[in-house]
Amino acid sequence: MTALLEVEGLVKHFVAERSLFGRALAHVKAVDGVSFSLEAGKTLALVGESGCGKSTVSRLVLRLIEPDAGAIRFEGRDLLSLGADALRKFRREAQIIFQDPYASLNPRMTVGQILTEPLALHSLVPSAQRRERVAEILRLVGLEPRLERRYPHEFSGGQRQRIAIARALAVEPKLIICDEPVSALDVSIRSQILNLLRDLQDRLGLAYIFVSHDLAVVKHIADHVAVMNLGQIVETAEADALFAAPRHPYSRALLSAIPVPKPRAKRSRIVLQGDIPSALNPPPGCRFHTRCPYVIDRCRSEMPQLVPDGTGHATACHRTSELPSSAAIVPSDGGFSPVLEKLVAAFSGGPEAARGGGVSSLGTDPA
Ligand SMILES: Nc1ncnc2c1ncn2[C@@H]1O[C@H](COP(=O)(O)OP(=O)(O)O)[C@@H](O)[C@H]1O
Numbered sequence: 114m115t116a117l118l119e120v121e122g123l124v125k126h127f128v129a130e131r132s133l134f135g136r137a138l139a140h141v142k143a144v145d146g147v148s149f150s151l152e153a154g155k156t157l158a159l160v161g162e163s164g165c166g167k168s169t170v171s172r173l174v175l176r177l178i179e180p181d182a183g184a185i186r187f188e189g190r191d192l193l194s195l196g197a198d199a200l201r202k203f204r205r206e207a208q209i210i211f212q213d214p215y216a217s218l219n220p221r222m223t224v225g226q227i228l229t230e231p232l233a234l235h236s237l238v239p240s241a242q243r244r245e246r247v248a249e250i251l252r253l254v255g256l257e258p259r260l261e262r263r264y265p266h267e268f269s270g271g272q273r274q275r276i277a278i279a280r281a282l283a284v285e286p287k288l289i290i291c292d293e294p295v296s297a298l299d300v301s302i303r304s305q306i307l308n309l310l311r312d313l314q315d316r317l318g319l320a321y322i323f324v325s326h327d328l329a330v331v332k333h334i335a336d337h338v339a340v341m342n343l344g345q346i347v348e349t350a351e352a353d354a355l356f357a358a359p360r361h362p363y364s365r366a367l368l369s370a371i372p373v374p375k376p377r378a379k380r381s382r383i384v385l386q387g388d389i390p391s392a393l394n395p396p397p398g399c400r401f402h403t404r405c406p407y408v409i410d411r412c413r414s415e416m417p418q419l420v421p422d423g424t425g426h427a428t429a430c431h432r433t434s435e436l437p438s439s440a441a442i443v444p445s446d447g448g449f450s451p452v453l454e455k456l457v458a459a460f461s462g463g464p465e466a467a468r469g470g471g472v473s474s475l476g477t478d479p480a
């Protein structure tokens with residue numbers, strides 16, 4: 114069976130600094146050799162700290178920006194060689210929703226106009242039937258059709274995200290990229306939007322790439338998870354397998370930061386030590402080695418490849434086979450420094466993360 118989307122060896126480096134004469138002096142290795150595939154009707158979660166390249170992958174997949182290297186296939190077609198007409202058709206089939214729906218909805222247009230625009234643009238529905246279609250889409254996302262005369266500012270954050278989802282649905286896509294779709298919403302609203310996305314997936318057979326810095330959010334929606342660190346996927350697996358037994362030390366740290374719902378089922382948090390490197394100047398060898406509790410010499414010089422284990426679980430770590438199973442991880446002894454507290458809180462989307470203070474590369478995702 115052909116996957117809906119296949120991404121192979123995707124690379125995107127941005128020029129971060131130029132000389133007076135325009136020569137590139139420094140590059141941000143935003144995406145550096147990313148491969149994955151996604152089947153129709155399924156959800157792949159891309160997870161990792163802010164700045165690890167998730168949004169850049171999203172934009173590459175939609176061909177909003179061009180990669181430096183790599184291949185993208187959508188339903189078996191090479192996306193990078195599509196002509197203008199085929200690209201227009203693809204733009205209908207793949208949609209994106211963002212963290213901040215308010216910024217992506219035109220404040221001067223009513224909801225009805227916002228939803229009619231894509232229908233007209235792609236000549237999907239004869240004009241006489243557009244109102245009816247708009248009403249149908251609004252019902253689909255749990256909003257009353259009479260709200261079509263209102264403007265975005267008249268809605269709450271959760272409702273605005275419903276409108277953004279409705280706009281994406283209007284063109285009957287096969288794939289929706291959800292880039293931190295609930296990160297800006299109140300915790301109480303998050304599960305409503307996640308449930309809506311899941312419900313729409315079941316009813317319409319949509320595939321999602323679900324981008325989040327928060328593993329706890331992903332848990333409720335993902336079929337597959339790919340954990341990213343500094344432009345690379347370090348572990349990918351079926352969601353159940355990854356949540357039951359993460360293998361990469363980075364995934365283990367991310368997972369250990371999720372609050373445990375049962376107070377007595379204690380899980381020890383892994384607090385990462387060491388510098389947080391940047392994609393501007395990633396360390397040689399394994400890009401996680403400066404923070405890894407299991408670092409050995411080899412990690413400092415040799416970049417680990419993503420090695421599949423035959424069950425669909427792949428890990429990029431020199432020490433995968435030697436490390437204790439995650440259940441046996443040595444408990445950390447508490448007493449974190451304030452900076453590390455913030456790091457853990459940012460992973461877990463806790464109150465510190467919501468305030469976003471202190472650690473510049475963490476906190477809630479601005480993009
Ligand atoms: N247009 C751009 N020019 C220069 N650097 C960029 C650009 N877009 C993203 N970056 C950099 O690429 C890295 C990855 O960014 P991004 O994909 O937005 O990460 P994420 O979505 O995971 O937070 C970051 O270091 C960011 O600063």
Ligand SMILES: [Mg+2]
Pocket residue numbers: 164167168169292478480
């Ligand atoms: Mg982002």
